[in-house]
Each structure stands twice: as C-alpha cells, then as structure tokens.
Amino acid sequence: MCSCDHYAWILWVSFEISLELQTFIQCLHSSLNETPNLVFVLCTDFLEHFYEKYGSFIPLCESDVLEQLSQKFGPDLTHRQVVSPPLSSFRLLTASFLVCMYRVTYNKHTLTLEDLSTLDDQNWVNDQVINMYGELIMDAVNQKVHFFNSFFHRQLVAKGYEGVKRWTKKVDLFSKSLLLIPIHLEIHWSLITVDICNQQINFYDSQGITFKHVVDNILRYILAEAKEKKCAVYQKGWKMIINKSIPQQKNDSDCGVFVLEYCKCLAMKEPLQFTQEDMPKVRKRIYKELCECQLKERNPHGAN
Incomplete structure (x- = not known):
C-alpha cells in the first residue's frame, strides 16, 4: 500500500x-x-x-x-x-523532493521513503530493506526457502539457542531446501546459506573476508535445532564451505546489495552472474521490486 x-x-x-x-x-x-x-x-x-x-x-x-x-x-x-x-x-x-508520507507495506513489513533511500547511489542498505526483500524471496519460491531476519544472528550471539528458539516455533526448517541467513557485523554484510538436502553450510562474502566463527555459530544453531525438533539425521554430517569464486564488490558501500543479489540468485537457482558494474541497476531494480511487492524475472543477459 x-x-x-x-x-x-x-x-x-x-x-x-x-x-x-x-x-x-x-x-x-x-x-x-x-x-x-x-x-x-x-x-x-x-x-x-x-x-x-x-x-x-x-x-x-x-x-x-x-x-x-x-x-x-x-x-x-x-x-x-x-x-x-x-x-x-x-x-x-x-532528488530533494521526497514524499514524506510514502509507505510500502507487505505482510508485517513497512518501508518508509527513508528506508528505500538507502538503495540510492552508494548508501548503506538498512535492515528494513534487507528483511522485506527476504520476505519477497520466500514468497517467490513458495516458501521452499526460509529467510532469517537480519537480527537473528545478533540475538543468537547475545542469548544463545534459547534466545532464538521461538523464532522457528511455527517453521520446520528441515522441510526447506535452503536457509538464507544475512549476517551484519558492525558495518559489513555477509551471507550464510544452509543447504538442507546436502547438509552444507555455505559462507558468501563480497569482500572475500572469512568469518569462521560466524559459520561455527550457525552450525551450533542447526545442531541444536535438529535436537530440539528431534531430527536425528541432521544432528551430524554437516560440511562447511567458504565460497571464494563469487562476485566481489569494489567499493565499501555495496555489501548489502551483493547479499540481496546472492539471496535472490541462490533462492531462484540462478547463477551468480553479476558484477560491481551492475550495482546501480540492481539497486534500482530492488527499489522497484520492494514498491511492487514482487520480484522481477532475471535478465537472461545478466543482472537487471
């Protein structure tokens, strides 16, 4: 609306x-x-x-x-x-004439123009944009993918499994094909994915940084969740993979946009075929997708 x-x-x-x-x-x-x-x-x-x-x-x-x-x-x-x-x-x-009363609402998410403006130029994308886009991704693939709120990892670190156990009270994670977990550490966004079928935890970072302790945090969470939900098959056998040959940013401002593009491509089972040069168009496309509350089909020739 x-x-x-x-x-x-x-x-x-x-x-x-x-x-x-x-x-x-x-x-x-x-x-x-x-x-x-x-x-x-x-x-x-x-x-x-x-x-x-x-x-x-x-x-x-x-x-x-x-x-x-x-x-x-x-x-x-x-x-x-x-x-x-x-x-x-x-x-x-x-650019200076903005509609102060403009709102976009989707499910439980509300974006103001201030939120959407984080997609402009080289601004840092905020949590509200990250989380609503994740909701669009889940709906685009009929809930076969679960997108964790961007505050999930912070809460996990602060309070442990007991502090986030209720977050999946109504969600069977092990019935999903893929889990998407955006990670925000101070001023940088990374992504962790959990491939349920192949029992792989993958780490994606657009600056080539490796935060192994974050991957370890998610592994411990998955094991605890499997135990809580009595899924014995998922209580062992997990592999951790650090993905290096992925699109990389060439500035200090597009990490959040890269994470959203990783998420969309992985959820839609599309190749990661985009570059830093695509980011201005990707930012505009994401802005439109959020306002229209629907993901656009990917351009077959690369990032939209």
Missing part, C-alpha cells in the same frame, strides 16, 4: 521543474519529430505516475522513459543518447 501527496506533485511540476522538463521534452522532440505538446503530455503523465508509484525518482532509468515513448512512437528510437543527459539532470533536480 503506497500513498503520496498528489497536489504537491502538481505544484512542484508547475513551479520547480518546468524549465528542466521542457529541456527534456525539447531533446526528445528533436529525436522523435513529434509535436512538443504531445511529448510533454506523455512525459508528464508518465513521470507523475512513476512518482506516485515509487515515491521518488531514485529508481528512474533511461530505459523507463524509452519504454514508455516506444509504446507510442515505436521501438526504433534512433537517438537514444538525447535521453540520458537531460534525464540525469532531471533526476538530480528532483
């Missing part, structure tokens, strides 16, 4: 972005050879709808505009380069 101030949008378009929007339209007009009024109306309607749907222009891409225009003027837009410069300028101009 989303909401925004429609009248604020109208006033803002009228008084704050008219010059920038007109420049944008003129560039498109020169490329499309259509009347300025028609292009203006099409773009204004699209941008208004986009703003209402997503609460900001953070996830706005050149391809979004081109797709809308191609529906009217055909797919053969030979001057795609005219879209990018004015669109970049337009996005910068609108």
Whole structure:
C-alpha cells in the first residue's frame, strides 16, 4: 500500500521543474519529430505516475522513459543518447523532493521513503530493506526457502539457542531446501546459506573476508535445532564451505546489495552472474521490486 501527496506533485511540476522538463521534452522532440505538446503530455503523465508509484525518482532509468515513448512512437528510437543527459539532470533536480508520507507495506513489513533511500547511489542498505526483500524471496519460491531476519544472528550471539528458539516455533526448517541467513557485523554484510538436502553450510562474502566463527555459530544453531525438533539425521554430517569464486564488490558501500543479489540468485537457482558494474541497476531494480511487492524475472543477459 503506497500513498503520496498528489497536489504537491502538481505544484512542484508547475513551479520547480518546468524549465528542466521542457529541456527534456525539447531533446526528445528533436529525436522523435513529434509535436512538443504531445511529448510533454506523455512525459508528464508518465513521470507523475512513476512518482506516485515509487515515491521518488531514485529508481528512474533511461530505459523507463524509452519504454514508455516506444509504446507510442515505436521501438526504433534512433537517438537514444538525447535521453540520458537531460534525464540525469532531471533526476538530480528532483532528488530533494521526497514524499514524506510514502509507505510500502507487505505482510508485517513497512518501508518508509527513508528506508528505500538507502538503495540510492552508494548508501548503506538498512535492515528494513534487507528483511522485506527476504520476505519477497520466500514468497517467490513458495516458501521452499526460509529467510532469517537480519537480527537473528545478533540475538543468537547475545542469548544463545534459547534466545532464538521461538523464532522457528511455527517453521520446520528441515522441510526447506535452503536457509538464507544475512549476517551484519558492525558495518559489513555477509551471507550464510544452509543447504538442507546436502547438509552444507555455505559462507558468501563480497569482500572475500572469512568469518569462521560466524559459520561455527550457525552450525551450533542447526545442531541444536535438529535436537530440539528431534531430527536425528541432521544432528551430524554437516560440511562447511567458504565460497571464494563469487562476485566481489569494489567499493565499501555495496555489501548489502551483493547479499540481496546472492539471496535472490541462490533462492531462484540462478547463477551468480553479476558484477560491481551492475550495482546501480540492481539497486534500482530492488527499489522497484520492494514498491511492487514482487520480484522481477532475471535478465537472461545478466543482472537487471
């Protein structure tokens, strides 16, 4: 469920972005050879709808505009380069105008625009984004995968198995195919997965760091859970694997986004085929998926 101030949008378009929007339209007009009024109306309607749907222009891409225009003027837009410069300028101009009342709710999760804005540029993704995205992943695979809340490991470390035992009171972990456990240590995100069928605990880190004590924590938890649920077959025989040949980040801000992309690919049984260069698009895609409360299909040519 989303909401925004429609009248604020109208006033803002009228008084704050008219010059920038007109420049944008003129560039498109020169490329499309259509009347300025028609292009203006099409773009204004699209941008208004986009703003209402997503609460900001953070996830706005050149391809979004081109797709809308191609529906009217055909797919053969030979001057795609005219879209990018004015669109970049337009996005910068609108970045400060945010819909303070915008909300996205899904099951027990609620995201504000402040939460969603952690997906902008090189911001650090917060727990609220991590946890709601995990919920979308579980629903996308019909609950065959279980995603642990990002606070799980902290609680496990602080209070031991007894402190988290109730977290799976209504969940049979050993009926799942895969467990996804995001790990947040101070300022860095990593991921642990538990392959139930093959009894493997896998560690994924986008900076190539190994936190063996974290893997040990999860192993002890799994053994305790198996004992509690009287699953003798899972009380021994576990293997621990540190995955090294995986996509790596090249900055200090995208670890959370890498973890979400690991989670999605592993849950959907897709190869980890993305790079640091894909992160701007991945951030925008995740933002849209959260607002739409549904995962998008993966681009067969790589990260969306």
